[in-house]
Amino acid sequence: xxxxxxxxxxxxxxxxxxxxxxxxxxxxxxxxxxxxxxxxxxxxxxxxxxxxxxxxxxxxxxxxxxxxxxxxxxxxxxxxxxxxxxxxxxxxxxxxxxxxxxxxxxxxxxxxxxxxxxxxxxxxxxxxxxxxxxxxxxxxxxxxxxxxxxxxxxxxxxxxxxxxxxxxxxxxxxxxxxxxxxxxxxxxxxxxxxxxxxxxxxxxxxxxxxxxxxxxxxxxxxxxxxxxxxxxxxxxxxxxxx
Amino acid sequence: xxxxxxxxxxxxxxxxxxxxxxxxxxxxxxxxxxxxxxxxxxxxxxxxxxxxxxxxxxxxxxxxxxxxxxxxxxxxxxxxxxxxxxxxxxxxxxxxxxxxxxxxxxxxxxxxxxxxxxxxxxxxxxxxxxxxxxxxxxxxxxxxxxxxxxxxxxxxxxxxxxxxxxxxxxxxxxxxxxxxxxxxxxxxxxxxxxxxxxxxxxxxxxxxxxxxxxxxxxxxxxxxxxxxxxxxxxxxxxxxxxxxxxxxxxxxxxxxxxxxxxxxxxxxxxxxxxxxxxxxxxxxxxxxxxxxxxxxxxxxxxxxxxxxxxxxxxxxxxxxxxxxxxxxxxxxxx
Ligand SMILES: Nc1ncnc2c1ncn2[C@@H]1O[C@H](COP(=O)(O)OP(=O)(O)OP(=O)(O)O)[C@@H](O)[C@H]1O
Ligand SMILES: [Mg+2]
Numbered sequence: 140x141x142x143x144x145x146x147x148x149x150x151x152x153x154x155x156x157x158x159x160x161x162x163x164x165x166x167x168x169x170x171x172x173x174x175x176x177x178x179x180x181x182x183x184x185x186x187x188x189x190x191x192x193x194x195x196x197x198x199x200x201x202x203x204x205x206x207x208x209x210x211x212x213x214x215x216x217x218x219x220x221x222x223x224x225x226x227x228x229x230x231x232x233x234x235x236x237x238x239x240x241x242x243x244x245x246x247x248x249x250x251x252x253x254x255x256x257x258x259x260x261x262x263x264x265x266x267x268x269x270x271x272x273x274x275x276x277x278x279x280x281x282x283x284x285x286x287x288x289x290x291x292x293x294x295x296x297x298x299x300x301x302x303x304x305x306x307x308x309x310x311x312x313x314x315x316x317x318x319x320x321x322x323x324x325x326x327x328x329x330x331x332x333x334x335x336x337x338x339x340x341x342x343x344x345x346x347x348x349x350x351x352x353x354x355x356x357x358x359x360x361x362x363x364x365x366x367x368x369x370x371x372x373x374x375x376x377x378x379x380x381x
Numbered sequence: 382x383x384x385x386x387x388x389x390x391x392x393x394x395x396x397x398x399x400x401x402x403x404x405x406x407x408x409x410x411x412x413x414x415x416x417x418x419x420x421x422x423x424x425x426x427x428x429x430x431x432x433x434x435x436x437x438x439x440x441x442x443x444x445x446x447x448x449x450x451x452x453x454x455x456x457x458x459x460x461x462x463x464x465x466x467x468x469x470x471x472x473x474x475x476x477x478x479x480x481x482x483x484x485x486x487x488x489x490x491x492x493x494x495x496x497x498x499x500x501x502x503x504x505x506x507x508x509x510x511x512x513x514x515x516x517x518x519x520x521x522x523x524x525x526x527x528x529x530x531x532x533x534x535x536x537x538x539x540x541x542x543x544x545x546x547x548x549x550x551x552x553x554x555x556x557x558x559x560x561x562x563x564x565x566x567x568x569x570x571x572x573x574x575x576x577x578x579x580x581x582x583x584x585x586x587x588x589x590x591x592x593x594x595x596x597x598x599x600x601x602x603x604x605x606x607x608x609x610x611x612x613x614x615x616x617x618x619x620x621x622x623x624x625x626x627x628x629x630x631x632x633x634x635x636x637x638x639x640x641x642x643x644x645x646x647x648x649x650x651x652x653x654x655x656x657x658x659x660x661x662x663x664x665x666x667x668x669x670x671x672x673x674x675x676x677x678x679x680x681x682x683x684x685x686x687x688x689x690x691x692x693x694x695x696x697x698x699x700x701x702x703x704x705x706x707x708x709x710x711x712x713x714x715x
Binding site: 190192211212213216217221222224228229230231232233237240241242244245248250253289290292293 | 385570571572575576578579582583585586587588589590592593594
């Protein structure tokens with residue numbers, strides 16, 4: 140399998156602070172890859188570099204053989220990379236349905252087409268019954284789902300998910316895991332996710348990278364990584380594994 | 382397109398709309414000259430409010446300098462007519478591009494260099510002010526002492542040269558208002574409209590789903606400026622005189638945005654309702670005061686202020702969403 144996403148020696152600084160420190164990773168087509176690490180490790184910053192929000196100070200990002208760094212966020216999305224925001228950003232005054240329709244309109248120019256596609260996604264993420272509510276009235280778990288739905292609506296080849304399980308109850312987490320797995324298996328969407336919920340990481344990811352103070356301290360299969368002494372010490376620590 | 386126009390519109394809303402349109406079509410045969418003039422002013426504000434609403438209500442870009450586009454349209458068409466005897470219908474072909482150029486320059490500067498929110502609004506004011514000062518010294522169109530269109534008593538209305546009785550102007554502005562409403566409805570129910578709303582709601586999220594926000598904000602400014610310039614042409618040929626001090630003044634820009642704010646920013650019917658409420662009520666009040674022999678200067682402005690205050694506090698989303706709820710005709714997506 141060829142690498143769909145290739146991050147090479149990416150560094151990103153905020154003034155003095157080294158948020159991402161010489162990080163490299165390759166995500167193969169069809170893979171689910173997880174990035175974990177303690178708060179402030181630089182996970183979201185790494186995502187923002189990939190998504191075109193920040194230009195890396197050093198290093199390169201390539202997607203399907205094309206350079207991604209230097210592109211704007213909308214160009215990155217049009218190239219086939221969808222993303223969610225850790226702090227959700229729905230379009231509050233629009234209905235749940237219209238939130239997803241806007242995303243669907245990227246590749247379905249007709250409104251009827253877009254709405255049909257949006258309905259499919261809403262069903263898949265258990266939001267169909269709430270489609271007429273304004274997004275501002277949703278509960279946090281539903282907003283997380285909407286965030287994912289809107290990103291999927293743009294029909295990405297690669298989906299960047301930033302802590303979409305945070306704040307979900309275990310049963311809801313399982314439903315999200317199932318939805319993501321289906322997306323991956325049936326629709327071939329490659330997924331790069333940031334996640335604190337280890338249960339979801341273990342269930343989904345084929346490979347995991349651990350960030351700490353901006354640097355990658357471990358990378359490998361989930362079961363290997365959680366046993367890595369450096370990872371246990373810096374991140375998992377007292378937290379229960381699994 | 383006709384399908385898109387009426388899709389999802391409740392029957393009751395259609396009936397209300399048809400009733401209103403019929404009443405407006407019949408009005409000149411019922412009302413006196415004074416009321417006809419009031420109706421013309423109402424429709425003028427409904428039209429300009431609709432045009433402004435594209436920028437603010439749809440795309441979320443606050444312009445406080447729309448007098449610029451009115452002025453550019455007005456002066457261009459008037460100059461063509463006065464100096465070369467060219468019909469305003471031809472003058473449109475110059476007026477629209479000039480207004481669009483003005484809007485595009487502002488838009489380009491602001492959106493390219495990420496000038497947003499309050500700073501964008503200030504930029505729009507600044508350009509209107511530049512134009513005011515510039516036209517004060519632009520002697521070809523009269524400079525600060527004003528630019529005048531020849532007035533004569535026309536027995537028959539000359540639509541080609543926009544010379545004629547109020548009734549002709551009334552039907553003209555009514556047609557413009559209806560057209561603007563139709564255009565806005567079609568825009569709001571298509572891809573571009575959805576993209577505008579997304580930008581209005583959260584620009585960063587809009588970018589993340591692939592929307593080229595620069596381009597769509599430019600479309601909004603260009604469309605809004607072009608439509609507003611037509612109101613300027615109407616203004617010039619209806620009033621027959623133009624003074625930079627008045628045409629480009631910030632108070633003109635403010636007046637233009639009151640109707641949609643009172644009626645409901647981002648709604649299709651808000652600008653129309655707002656224009657009726659504002660002008661209708663202020664003229665009624667004026668008539669009553671006049672009847673008692675009271676004439677207070679500035680009373681209209683104070684009245685506008687009070688209306689605005691009332692709406693901002695009691696109905697912050699405007700009067701129309703509330704009226705629509707009462708009538709049982711909800712406009713989707715406020
Ligand atoms: N825009 C910014 N300006 C300045 N510093 C920033 C900015 N964004 C992030 N940082 C800093 O960079 C570091 C990495 O932040 P980042 O948000 O990437 O961490 P994270 O791994 O996503 O953490 P969390 O698990 O809490 O979401 C932190 O120290 C943070 O304070
Ligand atoms: Mg984060």
